[in-house]
Amino acid sequence: MDFITFENVEREYCIGSSVIKAVDGINFKLQKGTFNVVLGQSGAGKTTLLNLLGGMDSPTSGRIIVNSKEISGMSEYDLTEYRRTQIGFVFQFYNLVPNLTALENVQLAEEICPEPLDARDMLKRVGLGSRMDNFPSQLSGGEQQRVSIARALAKNPQIVLCDEPTGALDSETGRKVLRLIREVSDDLGKTVIVVTHNASISEMAHTVLHMRDGKIARVQCNDNLKDVGEIVW
Numbered sequence: 708m709d710f711i712t713f714e715n716v717e718r719e720y721c722i723g724s725s726v727i728k729a730v731d732g733i734n735f736k737l738q739k740g741t742f743n744v745v746l747g748q749s750g751a752g753k754t755t756l757l758n759l760l761g762g763m764d765s766p767t768s769g770r771i772i773v774n775s776k777e778i779s780g781m782s783e784y785d786l787t788e789y790r791r792t793q794i795g796f797v798f799q800f801y802n803l804v805p806n807l808t809a810l811e812n813v814q815l816a817e818e819i820c821p822e823p824l825d826a827r828d829m830l831k832r833v834g835l836g837s838r839m840d841n842f843p844s845q846l847s848g849g850e851q852q853r854v855s856i857a858r859a860l861a862k863n864p865q866i867v868l869c870d871e872p873t874g875a876l877d878s879e880t881g882r883k884v885l886r887l888i889r890e891v892s893d894d895l896g897k898t899v900i901v902v903t904h905n906a907s908i909s910e911m912a913h914t915v916l917h918m919r920d921g922k923i924a925r926v927q928c929n930d931n932l933k934d935v936g937e938i939v940w
């Protein structure tokens with residue numbers, strides 16, 4: 708059964724008298740537990756798509772269905788609940804709280820979710836078992852991104868949304884972070900969606916949504932997924 712469905716979804720923004728169609732009538736379906744990539748140039752509508760799926764924005768028209776529930780048209784109250792319980796976010800610049808340790812940053816997730824996973828376990832899972840008491844400023848960029856992945860996982864969400872998760876990292880660290888995100892989908896059965904400019908990442912995804920000018924120009928389905936180590940960056 709389809710886990711995520713977008714049906715004729717549009718998102719317009721009005722600026723003065725002009726209308727920008729950030730997302731312009733898109734249709735796609737994604738399956739549970741898969742690793743997916745949204746690819747496109749700057750301004751193509753990738754972040755808008757991610758925000759719509761994450762319940763941070765609502766479509767101007769069309770339907771978004773997640774796990775058999777329509778989230779387009781949900782009340783603010785229900786959307787807040789959806790964001791809290793179903794969605795983990797990983798951002799390009801980590802968004803960690805600077806005056807909290809790695810552990811405390813991950814524990815934040817525990818406080819807002821009904822069925823969180825153990826923060827210490829999640830930090831161990833991302834290879835930071837020995838760095839739990841460090842503040843973000845004491846960690847490298849790749850380590851900070853791993854804390855943010857642990858924080859997203861600690862919410863125990865169905866879906867993990869990643870907006871340019873390797874954008875601020877060098878290529879080797881980026882590979883390690885991507886391998887970790889892929890493992891999350893493989894081992895924990897999470898549905899992962901990664902927004903990126905980096906076309907080479909698409910070879911490790913089940914589904915690639917190629918976006919251009921707010922539209923999905925092509926949906927690419929891969930049967931033989933490459934490991935991140937096989938990808939030419």
Ligand SMILES: Nc1ncnc2c1ncn2[C@@H]1O[C@H](COP(=O)(O)OP(=O)(O)OP(=O)(O)O)[C@@H](O)[C@H]1O
Pocket residue numbers: 720721722727728729747748749750751752753754755756
């Ligand atoms: N809140 C907003 N108000 C007005 N216009 C917006 C808003 N959000 C996005 N847009 C516009 O919608 C279009 C798509 O933006 P979006 O951020 O989704 O693209 P993107 O593919 O993620 O780009 P990038 O890779 O540069 O982040 C752009 O023209 C952008 O300026």
